[in-house]
Amino acid sequence: MCELLGMSANVPTDITFSMAGFLQRGGATGPHRDGWGVAFYEDEGYREFKDPHPSINSPVARLILDYPIKSRIVISHIRQANVGQINLGNTHPFSRELWGRHWCYAHNGQLAGFREALSLGFYQPTGHTDSEWAFCWLLSRIREAFPQPPENPEALQQLIHESCETLRSLGVFNLLFSDSEYLYAYCSTKLAHITRRAPFGPALLKDTELKVDFAACTTPQDVVSVLATEPLTTNEDWTIMATGELVVFRDGELVARRTSHTVTSN
Amino acid sequence: MCELLGMSANVPTDITFSMAGFLQRGGATGPHRDGWGVAFYEDEGYREFKDPHPSINSPVARLILDYPIKSRIVISHIRQANVGQINLGNTHPFSRELWGRHWCYAHNGQLAGFREALSLGFYQPTGHTDSEWAFCWLLSRIREAFPQPPENPEALQQLIHESCETLRSLGVFNLLFSDSEYLYAYCSTKLAHITRRAPFGPALLKDTELKVDFAACTTPQDVVSVLATEPLTTNEDWTIMATGELVVFRDGELVARRTSHTVTSN
Numbered sequence: 001m002c003e004l005l006g007m008s009a010n011v012p013t014d015i016t017f018s019m020a021g022f023l024q025r026g027g028a029t030g031p032h033r034d035g036w037g038v039a040f041y042e043d044e045g046y047r048e049f050k051d052p053h054p055s056i057n058s059p060v061a062r063l064i065l066d067y068p069i070k071s072r073i074v075i076s077h078i079r080q081a082n083v084g085q086i087n088l089g090n091t092h093p094f095s096r097e098l099w100g101r102h103w104c105y106a107h108n109g110q111l112a113g114f115r116e117a118l119s120l121g122f123y124q125p126t127g128h129t130d131s132e133w134a135f136c137w138l139l140s141r142i143r144e145a146f147p148q149p150p151e152n153p154e155a156l157q158q159l160i161h162e163s164c165e166t167l168r169s170l171g172v173f174n175l176l177f178s179d180s181e182y183l184y185a186y187c188s189t190k191l192a193h194i195t196r197r198a199p200f201g202p203a204l205l206k207d208t209e210l211k212v213d214f215a216a217c218t219t220p221q222d223v224v225s226v227l228a229t230e231p232l233t234t235n236e237d238w239t240i241m242a243t244g245e246l247v248v249f250r251d252g253e254l255v256a257r258r259t260s261h262t263v264t265s266n
Numbered sequence: 267m268c269e270l271l272g273m274s275a276n277v278p279t280d281i282t283f284s285m286a287g288f289l290q291r292g293g294a295t296g297p298h299r300d301g302w303g304v305a306f307y308e309d310e311g312y313r314e315f316k317d318p319h320p321s322i323n324s325p326v327a328r329l330i331l332d333y334p335i336k337s338r339i340v341i342s343h344i345r346q347a348n349v350g351q352i353n354l355g356n357t358h359p360f361s362r363e364l365w366g367r368h369w370c371y372a373h374n375g376q377l378a379g380f381r382e383a384l385s386l387g388f389y390q391p392t393g394h395t396d397s398e399w400a401f402c403w404l405l406s407r408i409r410e411a412f413p414q415p416p417e418n419p420e421a422l423q424q425l426i427h428e429s430c431e432t433l434r435s436l437g438v439f440n441l442l443f444s445d446s447e448y449l450y451a452y453c454s455t456k457l458a459h460i461t462r463r464a465p466f467g468p469a470l471l472k473d474t475e476l477k478v479d480f481a482a483c484t485t486p487q488d489v490v491s492v493l494a495t496e497p498l499t500t501n502e503d504w505t506i507m508a509t510g511e512l513v514v515f516r517d518g519e520l521v522a523r524r525t526s527h528t529v530t531s532n
Binding site (some may be wrong): 123 | 310312315316326333354357368392
């Protein structure tokens with residue numbers, strides 16, 4: 001299994017604090033030693049940093065912690081390999097272009113019989129994981145159903161949710177996924193989220209001795225949501241997601257939520 | 267204008283020495299202060315590092331110089347913006363997936379009337395440069411002509427060369443381009459290359475006081491070719507490319523060459 005970390009914010013936000021705790025799980029407080037990666041959406045740009053080594057002693061991880069990158073959306077993953085060797089080609093997140101946008105994807109879990117169950121279309125995997133195969137299948141389905149960006153996001157959310165349910169039927173499928181505007185999170189077994197807004201208070205990391213007072217580094221208008229496989233802080237109330245639940249964030253706010261049989265939008 | 271740096275090698279090779287000189291041109295010995303990036307092909311994997319800041323004082327550039335990454339193919343670019351703002355979305359290299367392979371592209375030059383002259387197909391730009399537009403056009407043409415990898419590489423080389431000639435008719439088009447196996451280089455105005463093999467000797471950088479003795483860090487079987495907008499060393503004989511010339515490297519060796527009207531293969 002692996003661990004996921006995501007962020008959606010309404011202002012360019014530095015995720016160094018959360019990353020400092022999360023990256024400890026790649027070899028220190030967690031066993032996920034088989035590589036890690038992070039993707040940042042900054043203005044209209046997109047960049048990834050990946051390393052096939054444990055995050056706890058990765059020079060690239062040290063850079064990320066020392067060089068705060070302010071971004072609107074972040075997706076990060078630390079890997080404990082099951083399908084596919086430990087190498088750069090199998091390191092998450094994965095990305096492809098659709099509609100002139102960068103789409104980013106990271107998966108925690110394991111899928112059985114994925115090659116037979118999931119017919120590929122436009123996109124082909126470059127590595128050997130079940131995860132990247134499922135990503136190519138998912139994005140091919142979206143491209144086929146929506147050759148252009150849909151005017152109403154609900155039809156796309158429905159397709160993503162249905163596709164995630166199909167993937168969950170093959171095993172364990174916890175997902176972070178973004179088209180550069182929305183951050184989608186689907187829970188199969190384990191995913192939690194929290195939205196921070198004014199009045200901001202202090203937060204205390206679970207995985208390393210680090211405390212931050214968000215009030216000192218935010219404005220009253222800031223809204224920042226963070227998602228993680230397990231809550232990253234000990235003094236805040238995280239929402240634990242249910243099996244089969246899809247949540248959608250934009251600009252830091254939860255804008256839609258779907259469960260296995262019901263739909264809620266706000 | 268911008269500057270290009272490329273490498274093709276028959277063994278995983280660390281390009282730190284060449285990068286140390288090249289990155290000086292991003293604000294120290296050259297005026298290319300508008301961002302930089304580098305792509306590494308490692309085994310079956312691919313990763314990019316990009317920064318929209320001058321390479322001479324980029325923390326990401328310092329990482330690359332301190333953390334030698336051994337790879338088979340490298341493409342790097344330092345930018346002096348002409349079309350498109352200075353931001354991450356307009357920072358080279360650009361990449362897309364075709365045939366389950368990462369394709370990487372970096373361009374030096376400027377193209378006029380590109381939106382009218384180059385109809386896009388499967389791939390769409392995510393940023394606002396003439397360069398990325400031309401990349402999407404080129405890769406869409408390849409995908410259309412070769413839905414599967416061609417058995418004979420010559421037909422593909424011919425398509426790439428013809429496409430480059432079309433692009434050169436719109437302005438200045440110096441190119442580095444790779445499908446993860448071959449490194450293609452096309453010269454419109456300025457590009458040079460050198461192939462190093464046994465017996466290896468010392469090399470002296472032009473842009474900074476650094477000397478390396480390749481004999482101390484290679485085996486007699488190693489073959490490494492380096493390409494750059496201008497020669498990087500002062501004591502070696504670089505081959506200056508001609509206008510309209512395409513060269514193709516695989517595993518460090520020059521395997522094909524096309525000029526505006528003639529073809530040479532070896």
